[in-house]
Amino acid sequence: MxxxxxxxxxxxxxxxxxxxxxxxxxxxxxxxxxxxxxxxxxxxxxxxxxxxxxxxxxxxxxxxxxxxxxxxxxxxxxxxxxDASLDLLPGVRALIEDLRRHDVQLVVASSASKATISRVFDRFGLGPYFTHRISGEDFERSKPDPAIFLRAAELAETPVSECIVIEDSANGVAAAKAAGIYCIGYASEHSAGQDLKLADRVIQHFSELSAPEIEAIDVR
Known part of the structure; x- marks a missing residue:
């Protein structure tokens, strides 16, 4: 689970x-x-x-x-x-809220700086949904190195076999797989040209996912 x-x-x-x-x-x-x-x-x-x-x-x-x-x-x-038009990607807030209603823990593990992560979280009120925010600036090597995702699992006190990663870049997917974590690749129009072939599953929209479906993923 x-x-x-x-x-x-x-x-x-x-x-x-x-x-x-x-x-x-x-x-x-x-x-x-x-x-x-x-x-x-x-x-x-x-x-x-x-x-x-x-x-x-x-x-x-x-x-x-x-x-x-x-x-x-x-x-x-x-x-x-x-940029007054900046907003969350379609469907992602609904998925985040659905996951929290089902008591699934959420962690953000981004290559962005802590300052940028805080800027996004403050502007869009994301703080209450996530237990941890992890910035790539704290790691010597970036994705595809798996360290950031291994640290995310460690902070969440969750075995990697009970985690999934959602990523949109080839480097991010490779990092998740190197960490031994099931990875869903998000192939949005904004990620054109990124090779997501290493992902365990690829989606085009967050409406393709739900909390019960995610909880039931068998990573074996």
């Missing part, structure tokens, strides 16, 4: 990807880093710090990694606060 559902945030709970995209590419231009759309797609699911660590080495950037992280966060926060 599934006792804990671990949600990714960006692209699963909320589509902040266009805001991240704008912030990153604004900064790439400032840095003179010739990052292509194809290369950028490989960053999805990784922490901002890991992205800039990689870019600093690849493009021999002189700027300090922490300074680049702070600049990207500044650009993101400005766009986030100014």
């Amino acid at each position: 599934i006792r804990t559902v671990i949600f990714d945030m960006d692209g699963v709970i909320i589509d902040t990807e266009p805001i991240h995209h704008h912030a990153f590419f604004t900064q790439f231009a400032e840095l003179g880093a010739p990052v292509s759309e194809a290369e950028y797609a490989t960053f999805l699911g990784k922490s901002t710090r890991n992205v800039f660590q990689h870019l600093k080495e690849k493009y021999h950037l002189s700027q300090d990694v922490e300074a680049m992280v702070l600049r990207k966060r500044e650009l993101f926060n400005k766009s986030f606060d100014e």
Whole structure:
């Protein structure tokens, strides 16, 4: 029986990807880093710090990694606060509420910074639904490394055999599977181009899921 559902945030709970995209590419231009759309797609699911660590080495950037992280966060926060149309993805709040009515524990495990996770949770009132929020900035390696999901299961005090992960990126799905956790891939229009073939199941809309169905998933 599934006792804990671990949600990714960006692209699963909320589509902040266009805001991240704008912030990153604004900064790439400032840095003179010739990052292509194809290369950028490989960053999805990784922490901002890991992205800039990689870019600093690849493009021999002189700027300090922490300074680049702070600049990207500044650009993101400005766009986030100014975008009045931003909302949760269709059907996800209903699923979250359904899971909590059935006493399924919810954890968010996102590559986003703690500040960004708090910004989303505060704006959309998600705090009461989740027992733990885990940020990728606390880990040396990003997804597809499984550490963030193993930590989520540990904090939830739930064996990985009684957890599932919901992810929208290839890196995130690979991380879940490396952690030994059943993974549902969310193939939304916002995640085009992400290879979810490692997922145990792929959905296009959260209406395809319900709490009783999730609880009954057999991970054997």
